[in-house]
Amino acid sequence: MPLLSVGGEFSQVLKDFQMQDILNGSKNMVVESVEGRLFEKAQRVDIDKPRVTFFKKGVASSTLNAPQGQVRMDTHEMQAWGGVLVVTRDSATLTTERLRYDPETQHLISTDTVRLEKPDSITIGTGLDADPDLSRVRIGRQKVYVKNH
Amino acid sequence: MSKIISLMAVIWLAGSVFSPLHAADEATISSDEMEILNNGARTVFIGHVVLEKPPYRLTADRMTRLQSTGIVEAEGRVTGRWVNPAGEKAVVQGDHARYDPVSQVADIWMRPDRKVTITLNGTRGSGKFQGDRAVLYVQARHVQLLQNVTGHVIPAAP
Numbered sequence: 001m002p003l004l005s006v007g008g009e010f011s012q013v014l015k016d017f018q019m020q021d022i023l024n025g026s027k028n029m030v031v032e033s034v035e036g037r038l039f040e041k042a043q044r045v046d047i048d049k050p051r052v053t054f055f056k057k058g059v060a061s062s063t064l065n066a067p068q069g070q071v072r073m074d075t076h077e078m079q080a081w082g083g084v085l086v087v088t089r090d091s092a093t094l095t096t097e098r099l100r101y102d103p104e105t106q107h108l109i110s111t112d113t114v115r116l117e118k119p120d121s122i123t124i125g126t127g128l129d130a131d132p133d134l135s136r137v138r139i140g141r142q143k144v145y146v147k148n149h
Numbered sequence: 150m151s152k153i154i155s156l157m158a159v160i161w162l163a164g165s166v167f168s169p170l171h172a173a174d175e176a177t178i179s180s181d182e183m184e185i186l187n188n189g190a191r192t193v194f195i196g197h198v199v200l201e202k203p204p205y206r207l208t209a210d211r212m213t214r215l216q217s218t219g220i221v222e223a224e225g226r227v228t229g230r231w232v233n234p235a236g237e238k239a240v241v242q243g244d245h246a247r248y249d250p251v252s253q254v255a256d257i258w259m260r261p262d263r264k265v266t267i268t269l270n271g272t273r274g275s276g277k278f279q280g281d282r283a284v285l286y287v288q289a290r291h292v293q294l295l296q297n298v299t300g301h302v303i304p305a306a307p
Contacts, residue, residue, distance in 0.1 A: 137183075143179040
């Protein structure tokens with residue numbers, strides 16, 4: 001996964017940064033951060049402790065938290081790293097070191113080790129391609145530990 | 150004529166008890182790729198699928214599990230292996246398999262022109278049996294070969 005540049009001088013510091021992504025007239029994603037640093041030429045914002053809320057049919061479906069992140073102002077592509085946690089409405093939990101939101105496919109993508117915990121199983125694998133609400137998930141080279149109810 | 154063969158059975162995924170403190174009892178499934186669909190209503194395991202719950206091991210090219218029923222279907226080079234405490238090995242091979250966790254019964258079958266094979270190896274000798282279909286009774290720990298069953302046994306030397 002290509003790492004967006006983290007160097008260079010920023011043009012603005014944005015306190016209580018927020019960015020909304022609207023898709024077909026509905027809220028799709030909201031990115032919030034205590035502080036963002038805007039790199040105007042590169043059209044990106046580096047964000048501290050990002051909190052991303054994903055929406056499905058106008059209702060919040062999952063949230064993402066991470067120590068660090070970056071968002072493109074032009075495409076709304078988002079990257080998060082340093083230990084990413086995604087939690088869905090039905091208590092599925094995804095953890096990985098680094099994750100990217102692809103605005104073209106509206107999918108979460110990772111090439112790192114991922115751990116997906118659901119009420120009935122724990123899955124550990126490498127590589128992820130998933131809907132933000134984790135209703136559809138594809139994981140590579142994985143192992144599932146099945147729980148009994 | 151079908152013959153009932155007392156054997157060890159292959160235990161499957163659904164209904165297995167999981168506890169991180171008891172690694173030897175946990176059921177695991179590994180594969181090249183896994184896809185969870187429709188909020189987990191259906192899970193598909195693709196490529197070199199290995200379902201393991203010691204002492205049982207089941208491999209296949211592909212497995213699908215339905216969350217609502219727990220039923221697991223396997224297809225493509227389905228092989229079940231079990232080693233009992235005495236070291237006796239049993240191997241069941243087929244093209245397709247279906248496990249129902251409610252009845253704890255597994256069906257294994259082949260495409261029409263081929264036979265399900267059960268191979269046994271132990272201190273008492275070896276055996277190889279074929280039939281159109283195998284039924285594994287997991288709780289009772291025995292397997293039944295059905296329809297057009299043939300086989301041979303080679304006792305171990307005294």
